[in-house]
Amino acid sequence: MHLDSAVGVAIACGLLGLAILFVLWPGQRQGARLLAKWGLPDATPDQVSVAVLYLRRRRLWYPWLFVGLPLVPGAANFANANNLSTIMPVLLLGGLIAEVLSQRPSPSSRREAVLAPRGILDFAPLWAIIVSALAALAAAVHLAVIGEWPLFGITVATTGVAWGVVLLAVRRPAAGDPDVDLALRCRSARVALGLAAGATAWPGGNLPSFLAFVVTLAAFIAIATPPRKLPATAAAK
Amino acid sequence: MPLRVTVDADSGVAPWRQIHDQIVRAIGTGALPADARLPPIRQLARDLGLASGTVARVYRELEAAGWVTTARAKGTVVTGSAERPDRASLLRDAATEYAQRVRELGVDPKEAIDAARAALSDVPQDQQ
Numbered sequence: 001m002h003l004d005s006a007v008g009v010a011i012a013c014g015l016l017g018l019a020i021l022f023v024l025w026p027g028q029r030q031g032a033r034l035l036a037k038w039g040l041p042d043a044t045p046d047q048v049s050v051a052v053l054y055l056r057r058r059r060l061w062y063p064w065l066f067v068g069l070p071l072v073p074g075a076a077n078f079a080n081a082n083n084l085s086t087i088m089p090v091l092l093l094g095g096l097i098a099e100v101l102s103q104r105p106s107p108s109s110r111r112e113a114v115l116a117p118r119g120i121l122d123f124a125p126l127w128a129i130i131v132s133a134l135a136a137l138a139a140a141v142h143l144a145v146i147g148e149w150p151l152f153g154i155t156v157a158t159t160g161v162a163w164g165v166v167l168l169a170v171r172r173p174a175a176g177d178p179d180v181d182l183a184l185r186c187r188s189a190r191v192a193l194g195l196a197a198g199a200t201a202w203p204g205g206n207l208p209s210f211l212a213f214v215v216t217l218a219a220f221i222a223i224a225t226p227p228r229k230l231p232a233t234a235a236a237k
Numbered sequence: 238m239p240l241r242v243t244v245d246a247d248s249g250v251a252p253w254r255q256i257h258d259q260i261v262r263a264i265g266t267g268a269l270p271a272d273a274r275l276p277p278i279r280q281l282a283r284d285l286g287l288a289s290g291t292v293a294r295v296y297r298e299l300e301a302a303g304w305v306t307t308a309r310a311k312g313t314v315v316t317g318s319a320e321r322p323d324r325a326s327l328l329r330d331a332a333t334e335y336a337q338r339v340r341e342l343g344v345d346p347k348e349a350i351d352a353a354r355a356a357l358s359d360v361p362q363d364q365q
Contacts, residue, residue, distance in 0.1 A: 105286030109246040113284035114239045115260070115269065117276045117312065173284040178239045 013067040020063035026055040038183040039230040050176030054184050057098035065090040078150065088199045092161045095192055099168035102175065112174060114181075120170055123182070123189040128223040132162075132193040135216050139200035155200055162196030165189075186230055194224025240268055244285050252287055256295045264304055264315055265327075271317040275305060278313075 026034075031051035035043040043051070069086055070076040079086065105111060120129065136159040143152040169188035174181045198220030242259045244252045263269040275281075275296070282292040296313055299305045307313045339349040 103283075105283070110243060111246075111285045112241045112243050113276070113281055115242050115263070115275060115281075116239060117274050117280065171280075171283070173286070178241070 013071065017063035017067045020066065021060070024059045024062060026052055026059060028052060030055060034187070035180065035183055038187050038226045040179055040183050043180070047176055047180040050180045051184065054098075054175065057101055058094045061094040061097050062090055065093050069093075088158065088195055092158060092165065092192070092195050092199070095165045095188065095195075096161050096168070099165050099172060099188065102172040103168065105173050114174060114178060118170060120166060120189065123170060123185045124166065124193055124223075125227075128190060128193050131219050132197045132223060135197040135200050135219055138212075139216075158199040159196050162192045162199070165192035182230055187226070190226075191224045194220045194222075197223055242281075242285070244287065252285070253291050253294045253298075256281075256285075256292065257298055260295070260299060261302075261304060269315050271315055273315045274311065275313040275315070 028045075028048050031048040031054075032043055034051050034055060035041075035047060040047060066086060069089060070079070136155060139155045140152060140159075143149075143155060166189045169185050169192070175184060197216060200216055240263055242256055244255050246252070248255065260269065260275070269275075276284075278289050278292045278296060281287075282289045285292075296305065296307065300307055300313075303316060305313050306316050335349075335353065339346070344352075
């Protein structure tokens with residue numbers, strides 16, 4: 001690639017990224033809607049502010065990842081050849097970066113912590129963990145058997161990133177009051193587990209592949225959809 | 238509501254002491270019942286932005302005083318009331334601590350007792 005065309009692509013990508021960021025940038029309305037979906041229909045302004053920060057930490061990265069990932073040498077050709085979407089890696093990597101950034105303790109001189117141990121099962125049900133793990137395992141075994149090693153690598157990496165998000169969501173310090181903290185941790189854990197399952201779904205050319213695709217997609221929707229009632233965890237008792 | 242512990246870096250009280258006193262108060266009032274599990278040292282230290290050693294000291298002090306026990310399988314749990322120090326000995330310890338502080342400050346005993354009486358009337362009933 002010539003230098004002038006590389007600069008042109010970079011400028012075009014940057015402008016596109018800024019435009020996407022402008023459209024996606026969440027405000028109070030989006031924060032309140034997120035909390036309503038995840039069990040807090042009457043969120044207070046303080047709770048909404050925490051949710052807005054949570055969304056911004058993710059959406060800040062989405063445009064740059066969406067624009068930048070295809071620029072990784074060979075990535076676009078590989079994705080096109082294998083019918084892979086950019087959306088899943090963007091969502092997972094954005095979530096991972098946001099959770100890494102959330103690991104820092106609060107800058108305030110006054111800090112709070114819940115006096116109860118917390119674990120993955122406080123934020124995601126066992127069935128979701130099992131289904132997500134089985135979907136990833138089945139995809140990995142299938143790809144290994146047919147010798148699709150690049151896709152096998154993608155599956156392993158995607159699962160690893162998703163589990164990284166889940167573990168970091170459990171590990172990070174509390175954000176906001178216990179109710180909003182529970183809602184946001186549940187969202188992080190369940191969406192990441194859902195993406196881990198959904199990332200293994202590739203529509204194939206024959207009936208078994210298509211059925212596997214439908215089942216995996218159904219698993220993704222079931223896991224990532226907010227439950228009717230949030231779990232009464234040790235952290236929220 | 239989940240029980241929370243707060244550390245205020247500007248309060249002038251050592252962080253380990255702040256955590257210790259809040260846990261003791263929570264156990265004393267029953268907010269932390271017998272057999273309630275406390276978070277692992279690393280989790281609490283991370284959440285509060287403290288060194289693990291600071292929280293480890295809190296747990297050591299609580300264990301030495303009989304408020305909690307630590308077992309490898311269960312982690313740190315609140316002890317039953319039979320194993321805890323009785324109210325009289327706790328009051329004696331608190332009074333001794335106060336008396337030592339009064340001596341350090343060189344305050345007249347009558348003045349110290351008046352101050353304690355005033356503090357007792359200032360503290361709300363539910364915190365007693």
